[in-house]
Amino acid sequence: MADNDLIYLDYNATVPIRPEVIKxxxxxxxxxxxxxxxxxxxxxxxARMENARSIxxxxxxxxxxxxxxxSGGTEANNMAILSTGKSRLITSQVEHDSVRxxxxxxxxxxxxxxxxxxxxxxxxxxxxxxxxxxxxxxVSILYANNETGVLQDIxxxxxxxxxxxxxxxxxxxxxxxxxxxDFKDMxxxxxxxxxHKTGGPQGVGALVAHEKLPVKSFILGGGQxxxxxxxxxxxxxxxxxxxxxxxxxQSFQKMKLVxxxxxxxxxxxxxxxxxxxxxxxxxxxxPNVSTIYMPNVSSxxxxxxxxxxxICISSGSACSSGKVKASHVIEAMVKDKNxxxxxxxxxxxxxSEHSDAEAFIKSWKKQYDRKNR
Amino acid sequence: xxxxxxxxxxxxxxxxxxxxxxxVLKAMMPFLTEKFGNPHSVEHRFxxxxxxxxxxxxxxxxxxxxxxEKEVIFTSGATESNxxxxxxxxxxxxxxxxxxxxxxxxxxxxLASARSMEKMGFVVSYLDIDKDGLINLDQLEAMMTDKxxxxxxxxxxxxxxxxxxxxxxxxxxxxxxxxFHTDAAQAVGKIPLDVREMHIDVMSISGHKIYGPKGxxxxxxxxxxxxxxxxxxxxxxxxxRSGTLSPALCxxxxxxCAISQMDMDKDFKHxxxxxxxxxxxxxxxxxxxxxxxSEDMRYPGxxxxxxxxxxxxxxxxDLKxVAISTGSACSSAKHKPSYVLAALGLDKSExxxxxxxxxxxxxxxxxxxxxxxxxIKTVQNLL
Numbered sequence: 001m002a003d004n005d006l007i008y009l010d011y012n013a014t015v016p017i018r019p020e021v022i023k024x025x026x027x028x029x030x031x032x033x034x035x036x037x038x039x040x041x042x043x044x045x046x047a048r049m050e051n052a053r054s055i056x057x058x059x060x061x062x063x064x065x066x067x068x069x070x071s072g073g074t075e076a077n078n079m080a081i082l083s084t085g086k087s088r089l090i091t092s093q094v095e096h097d098s099v100r101x102x103x104x105x106x107x108x109x110x111x112x113x114x115x116x117x118x119x120x121x122x123x124x125x126x127x128x129x130x131x132x133x134x135x136x137x138x139v140s141i142l143y144a145n146n147e148t149g150v151l152q153d154i155x156x157x158x159x160x161x162x163x164x165x166x167x168x169x170x171x172x173x174x175x176x177x178x179x180x181x182d183f184k185d186m187x188x189x190x191x192x193x194x195x196h197k198t199g200g201p202q203g204v205g206a207l208v209a210h211e212k213l214p215v216k217s218f219i220l221g222g223g224q225x226x227x228x229x230x231x232x233x234x235x236x237x238x239x240x241x242x243x244x245x246x247x248x249x250q251s252f253q254k255m256k257l258v259x260x261x262x263x264x265x266x267x268x269x270x271x272x273x274x275x276x277x278x279x280x281x282x283x284x285x286x287p288n289v290s291t292i293y294m295p296n297v298s299s300x301x302x303x304x305x306x307x308x309x310x311i312c313i314s315s316g317s318a319c320s321s322g323k324v325k326a327s328h329v330i331e332a333m334v335k336d337k338n339x340x341x342x343x344x345x346x347x348x349x350x351x352s353e354h355s356d357a358e359a360f361i362k363s364w365k366k367q368y369d370r371k372n373r
Numbered sequence: 374x375x376x377x378x379x380x381x382x383x384x385x386x387x388x389x390x391x392x393x394x395x396x397v398l399k400a401m402m403p404f405l406t407e408k409f410g411n412p413h414s415v416e417h418r419f420x421x422x423x424x425x426x427x428x429x430x431x432x433x434x435x436x437x438x439x440x441x442e443k444e445v446i447f448t449s450g451a452t453e454s455n456x457x458x459x460x461x462x463x464x465x466x467x468x469x470x471x472x473x474x475x476x477x478x479x480x481x482x483x484l485a486s487a488r489s490m491e492k493m494g495f496v497v498s499y500l501d502i503d504k505d506g507l508i509n510l511d512q513l514e515a516m517m518t519d520k521x522x523x524x525x526x527x528x529x530x531x532x533x534x535x536x537x538x539x540x541x542x543x544x545x546x547x548x549x550x551x552x553f554h555t556d557a558a559q560a561v562g563k564i565p566l567d568v569r570e571m572h573i574d575v576m577s578i579s580g581h582k583i584y585g586p587k588g589x590x591x592x593x594x595x596x597x598x599x600x601x602x603x604x605x606x607x608x609x610x611x612x613x614r615s616g617t618l619s620p621a622l623c624x625x626x627x628x629x630c631a632i633s634q635m636d637m638d639k640d641f642k643h644x645x646x647x648x649x650x651x652x653x654x655x656x657x658x659x660x661x662x663x664x665x666x667s668e669d670m671r672y673p674g675x676x677x678x679x680x681x682x683x684x685x686x687x688x689x690x691d692l693k694x695v696a697i698s699t700g701s702a703c704s705s706a707k708h709k710p711s712y713v714l715a716a717l718g719l720d721k722s723e724x725x726x727x728x729x730x731x732x733x734x735x736x737x738x739x740x741x742x743x744x745x746x747x748x749i750k751t752v753q754n755l756l
Contacts, residue, residue: 008419014411014617022405029398029586034390039689039696040382042389071449071588074616078604098606098615105605196617201405203449203588203619218460218603220489221452221482230482231452232390232581234588237622303416312417 007311007356011349012146012174012289018199018244018350025201025240035233036222049235052242059245060176060193060208062183068207068215068225069238073173073194074098075219076207077140079229080169080190081106083216086138090129090166092121093332094150095142099171100328103140118283119150119333123160130164137166144175147329147345148279149286151179158187167213173197173205177244177251178286183208190215195237199251199350200244204237251350258348259287261357265346266290268361273368277339279330289347291330293339294364296371299326302344309363311356313346378739381694385744387582387674387731388531388559389698393625394584394734400628401586404621412618413609423620430620430627437630438557438576439567440593446610447623450590451558452482454577455525457592457603457614458554459486462523462575463495465599472520474551476500476508477716479527483556487525496520502716505667506535510545517549524553528560528576532700532713532729533666534675536564543572552598558582558590562633563641563672574598580622584734585629589622640734641673647732647741648673654742658749661756665717665727679719679727683755688728691751695744697730 008016033045050064057064070076077098081089087108091099094115103110111129113121121141130137139161144151154170161168169190172181177198183191190213194205209215209228221230269276269292277293294302299315306313315327330340346360384392404426412427414420428442435442448454463473475487477499487497498516500508508526524546526537539555546553553572558579560566568576576593580586594600594613606615633640655662655678665677677700680688685699700711714724732741 006418010411010414010417010419013414013420014409016409017405019406022402025405026398026402029393032384032390032392034386034581034587037386037389037696037698039386039698040693041384041386041696071453072616074606075449075604078606078615082604096606097608098604101605101608101615194617196411196619201619201621202411202617203622219449219453219456219482220485221456221480223481230456230485231450232579232587234449234586234622236586237588237619307417312414312419314414314416 005310007359009346009348009352009356009360010312010314011352012197012345012347013314014196014202015199015349016351017201017240018247020247021200021240021243024243025236028236028239033235035235036224045235049233049238052238055242056206056245059248060181060183061185062208065211065226066208068209068228069233070205070207070229071203072205073171073192073197076192076194076205077171078102079207079215079217080192080209081138081140083218084138084167084190084213086136086167088133088137089140090126090137091140092142094119094145094329095140096146096171096173099140099142115332117333119145119148119280119329120283121152121157123156126157126160130160130166134164134166138169139166140169140171143170143172144179144286145280145329146174147327148291149174149289150280151175151284151286154186154188162187174286177248178255178288189213195241195244198241198244199247200241201237204234204241254350255287258352261352261354262288262290262348265357265361269364272365273372275372279333279343288349289345291343291345292364293343294368295342297367298342299344302367305367306344306363309359311360311363313344315344379743383695383740383744385730385732385736385740386696386698387733388729389731390581390587391584391733392735393586394629394632396632397585397625397629401621401625404624408620410620412620413607426620427618427623430623433627433631434578434591437562437634438593439569441596444593444596446592446594446614447618447626448590448592448614449588451556451577451579451582453603454590454592455480455482455556456486457600458575458577459483459523459525460490461600461603462552462554462598463490464601466522467495470520470522472496472498472518473523473525474498474500474513474516474521475525476502476527478502478506478530478713479525480531480556480558483525483527504718505670506530506533506665506717507667507670508537510538510541513542514545517551521549521551524551526555528555528557528566529564529672530666530713531559532711533677533717534671535666536560536670536672539571539573547572559672562630562637563674565637568593568595580626580629583629583633586622586625589619589626591626636734643734644732644736645673647736647738648676650738651730651732651741651745652676654745655748658745659752665714665719674732676730676732677727678730679723680752681723681726683726683752685726685728687755688751691755692747695747697728699727700729
C-alpha cells in the first residue's frame, strides 16, 4: 500500500491519473462496445473514439486522421523508426531506451549524434551527416529528455532535415502537457506521444504520422486505425488520454508554479553546496524536472535515503529493468561515469505541492552533510 | 413476449466484445486512482506496489490455463499476441526452418501475420475446414515437413464458435517437434484449457472477450520457447515485450481470469441453456434457418445462423432493438463477405443470409425469449 504521506516526485516515470480522467474512463468502460461493430453500441464506441482523436488533434495541431493509437510510447517509437522503410537512421546519444533499442534492431546504417554539456545536439554534425543519402534517412530525436528535461530545437532540426530531404521523427512523450506542442508548426513528419506521462492512463499512446508516409504497424489485424494498426482499440484508455490532453491549460498553469518550486530547490541546494551540479540547467528544459549530482553519494544510496524519508524519486529512467545503473544521458553530457552514477532525478506534476519541494531540499541537505561535512 | 422485463437494446454480440464485469472494474479502480505507480519504477513504493499487483494478475492468468506465472507476458491485446507468436517464433527459427501451418478460418490478424511472413520468404500452408468447421488431423500431419516451425490453430472460432481438437493437434505437433500456438481469445475462461495437458506451447489471450478491459491481453509462452520481440525498449516482460505496463489493465485481465475460473461452470451452464432455448425456438419458428459449424464441438455462446432467403444486412437493420452482427467486428465494418463461412462451404447467397448471435454472462432468459420472437417475426416479414 502506498501511504498517503508519501511524497511522489517521480512524475517523469508516470503521472497519477487525474480524477477527471478516471471519471471519463469509468463512463466509457460502463458503456462498453467494440468500435468496429456496426450496431448502435459499436457506433457509439466509435464516436467516442473519434471524438477523442479530434480532441488530441486540436491540442497538438494535426489532422485527426494523422493519429494512430497504439499501446503506448514504446510501440509508437518502434513503429516510427522501424516501419517507414528508410535504410538509414540518425539519432542521438541521449535517447530513451525504446529508441535506443529500436536503433539497435534497425536494418541499415545508424549514426548517433553527440550532445554538448548542456545536453543539446550538435546541429552542424547533423548537417554534415545529411550531406549523404538524406532521402533514405529517418532522423529520430527526443524532444524533451526524460532524464534531464532538456529540450531540443525541433523547428531548427526539422528545417535541417527537410532542407536535406530526410524525414524527422520526434519522441514528444515527456513534452506533451508540459510545454506547447504544435505538430504543424514544428514541421515534423512523425511524433510519438504517450498517455500516462500526461495524467492519462497507462497502456495507450499514439504515433502521429503524415498520411503520405507509408507507416505500417508490426501488429497486423482487422484493419483498425485506417489499416495502420490492428487490434480492438482501448476506447476507455483513449478517452482517458484525450481527457488528460484536453486539460492542457490547467497543466500549463500548474507548470508555472512547479517551475518556481524547481528553481527554488536548485537555488537552495546551490546556496548550500557549490559542488552540486544540475544537468541541463543552462539549456531550455522542462519546467518540472531537476537532475542533480551529489558528490560522494551513489545514485542508489540517494534513492534509498530519499525513500527512508518517504520521498519517491529515481536515478533516471524507470525502464531499466530493476537495475540502478549510471545514466547514459548524463554520461553523454559530462563524459564522466562517476558523476553520472551519483545523480538522481526529481520530477513534479499536477498534484505536487510546495511542501514536497521543501521536504526534498531538507532530505538532500541531510544526505549531503552525512558524506561531505 | 416478456417485453416489460427486458432492457432494450439487447446486446447479443459477445464475440465482438463483452461488457466489463462490475467485479473487474472494482478491482481495477484503485490502480487508476491512488495506486498509480509505474510498475517498472524499482526505486520506490509506488513502483513496488504496482509491480506486486501485476505479479498477482500474472498468476491469475497463469492459473486459469494451467501455466506457470513466468510463462505469461502481458500485451496490448490478442491481436498483438497473435502477431508476436507467429512472427516472433517464425523469425526465431529462421532460416534453419521456414514453414508455418495455419487454418483458412483463423482470425484476420493471424492470417494477416501469415501473409506478411509469406512476403518475407516463409512458406505458409493453410488447412481446410470441413462442413463442421473442424480441421482434418491427417491433413495437418501430411503438411508437416522438417522445415515446419509452427502450427497455429484457433481454439474457438470467433465467427462460428467451433472448438478444435486442441489436445490431438498438440500431440501431433509435438510428435514432429513443431511448436503449437493457439489463438484462444474466444476460448479462455469459457471452456477448460490446460496448456500442459493439451500440449500447447503458445497461447493468445484477450481481456475484452472475457468481461475484462480493452487494450490488454497476454501471451502464454512455454518456458524455453524461442521468440523475437515485436518491438524493443526498456526490456520489460523479461525483455520480450517493452513498454510501461498498465497495472490497471493487467489487474483487469487478471481478475477477469480469476472470475471466469471461479464462475466457469455456472457461466457455461447458463449460456448453454439460453443457447439451446434460442436455437430450438428459432428452428421451430423458421424452417429456413440452419446452424453453421458443428453442433457438438462448439462453444454454445456463439450461434452462427443462416436464414435462407433473407439478406443479413437488412435483417440486422430491421432488428433495431438487438445488437447482433454478420461476423467478425473487424471485417464487418468493411462489409466483406465472411471467408470463414466460405471455407465452411456456404455459397454467396447463404453467406449473405448469415448472422452471428453471441450470448454471454449478462444475457437473461427474457433477452432470449424476446430475441427469438423478434427474429422469427422479422425474418418472416423479410421472406
